[in-house]
Amino acid sequence: MLELLDCTVTAEEEDGRVCLRDVRWTVAPGERWVISGPPGSGKTRLLETAAGLRAPLAGRVRLLGRDPGTLSAREAAALRCQAALVYGRGGRLLSHLTLAQNVALPWCYHRNCPLEAVAEETARLLAAFELEPQAARLPAQVSPAWQQRAALARALALRPTVLFLDHPLEWLNAEHAAWWLNFLAAADPPWPCPSTVIVTTDDPHPWVNWGRQFAVIRDTHWVPLPPEQLRQSPPAGLAAAPPPT
């Protein structure tokens, strides 16, 4: 499904600071990974590299059996439809489109159809994510929690094979965080969700019950973490997320 071989990941495009070295990471179908680390440790960059959006400084990436760096623009676009990435902090929706237009955009663009042609499908998608009341609003007119939920809907519209979630619970209140955990853990979610999910987070503890594989980024190194270690030592003052239903 995903393989990173001795990958080195840089922080920003221009400053070239290395934030992760020699990552050897293999993700098998159906795995649920939780990657944690302090802010600025390069989790988002790692996720972008794994999703084929950024080339690693060194090493190789194989995503769904292909090396994203060797693909043509058309093949890379097709691969990105299979590997969905949802950014945190509001999901980075297009600010000049409404939530409904944002959600329908991948369908309209990749299927070459006007918005009206996918109106029914869009309505079903919005309903699955409880977004109907916000559908006609611009991202700036709704809270970041709803924006992020719309970003998840937009990413899942094309029914990807693998889902990358960048800090999904950041900026969410307990109710929204519980919705996300329930959605990702549900055996029969209201909208199809891939079984292979990779999550990055500053704090892994809300994900302890959901995740199956854990890793932490420590001093530019990738360190696999046994789940038992997290389950035995929840940090003081951290409200544990409700168990998924």
Added chain:
Amino acid sequence: MPRGLASWQRRLTLEGLLASPLPRSYTHFVGRWLRTAAHTARQLAAFALITLGVLVTRRAQAPAVMRPLLAHHIAAAGLHLLPMTAVLAAALGWVVVGQTVALLSRVGAPEYVGTVMVLAVVRELGPLATALTVLLKVGVPTVIQLGTARANGEVEALEALGIDPVHFLVVPRVVGLMVAAVALSAYLILGALAAGYLVAFLQDVPLTPGDYARQIAGALTGMDFVLLGLKASGFGAIIALACCFEGLARPLTLQDVARASTAAVVAAVLGCLALDAAFIVVYLLL
């Protein structure tokens, strides 16, 4: 007189100043500016080539999405600027055309009205005034919109959806501005010529509308229409590319958006002037 003082007095004469070497700080400043300008021009040319490549290779991709986007940008850069262009055409007619017509009639050379109008308005002022209007009313908002989207990470999110940001954000703007600039130039020229005749008429210039129109038509050649279209569309392309380049091509923070807007205006104005200079050479050769 002390030797040092005499040396300073010699330097303070005009000849002395001209003969003295330029201050090193000044030459360094000019050198740095030229190097930065050349670097930006090279990057802008690369961005233009990328846009052209995307325009050609993805011309058949998602037309159902791209056509409404193109129509939106043509309307934003063309249709919505009609009132502003009408005001500009009236001002241009009042200030330049009316006075020129009146002056030529007064000095007994009304037969040159057509030639002067074609030279001044059709070839130069019309496309340039249109370009400045489009730059200020459409170009600057474009940099702000794209720069904000870049700073907020919307562009990366588009890429993550398998949507090429150059195809989705740049191509419709470039094509839209090219089409709109040609249409607005024609509109502004016609408006300026009409307003100019109105001013001349109010000044009792003995020139009938038929003579005025005949003189202008006689001075116009088919090549003028071709070159006007090329020049106006070239201005539109330069403005759109400079604005999209400054807004999209480099990583930005929200604090950088204002600087990017200024840089886009400078790049677009210099680019339009360079294209104008190239067209003057073409006109002289014809």
